[in-house]
Amino acid sequence: MHLAPRQRDILEQVRERGYVSIDELVQAFAVTPQTIRRDINQLAEKGLLRRFHGGAASDSSTQNTAYAMRATQMREEKRRIAEAVAEQIPDHASLFINIGTTNEAIARALQNHKGLKIITNNLHVASLLSSKSDFEVLVAGGTVRADGGVVGQPTEDFIRQFRADYAIVGISGIDEDGSLLDFDYQEVRVSQAIIDNARQVWLAADSSKFGRNAVVRLGPLSVVDALFTDAAPSKTISQQLKQHKIALHLV
Incomplete structure (x- = not known):
């Protein structure tokens, strides 16, 4: 070529x-x-x-971008998404927060809340929120990845002990058919457990995730109740949001 x-x-x-x-x-x-x-x-x-x-x-559909690089990508967009999510979370709520740099931005935005109970498999999220004396932070056990994510069967088993008010979920890619995609099979299994055990599931994804390839399918877009993002998705994805009555929050 x-x-x-x-x-x-x-x-x-x-x-x-x-x-x-x-x-x-x-x-x-x-x-x-x-x-x-x-x-x-x-x-x-x-x-x-x-x-x-x-x-x-x-x-690449098989390998994610290195964590240090992901942490710097779309930083301003992630900050706006984080503030929008935090505004919707009431004090004294319980929530799951999974792996992802957008979710770490959300953790920073939650630090002015009161009385939150957080269940997470993200060590960066746990570190950010554990300094708040009125927060209770529970960290899942399992295999610790280089990016601070915790995965594996023990992680999934731990998550399934809880029923939380909200799940704040990140993702690596959203296909045009609405499939939620990621790179790590073990991470996806934990995210599925989080989704199964939350009353409300909120997807926080910047616009670079639309149309991005990844090899592992978490599930359809219809498993979430709300999408927080920085730019309008494609017509095809927008139609699915309307079809499944998924709230769209543009920041």
């Missing part, structure tokens, strides 16, 4: 780092943002990467 030298270099950076912003590429190649966007669009059309608002990412 013929690629211009700059496009080959852009692709190499994206593959090495998982995600690269347009601003970083502009500085690296001393060209205009329009030039970089044009390169990214051409590479995306060839199926070599995925374009996002503000940058580009690799398009």
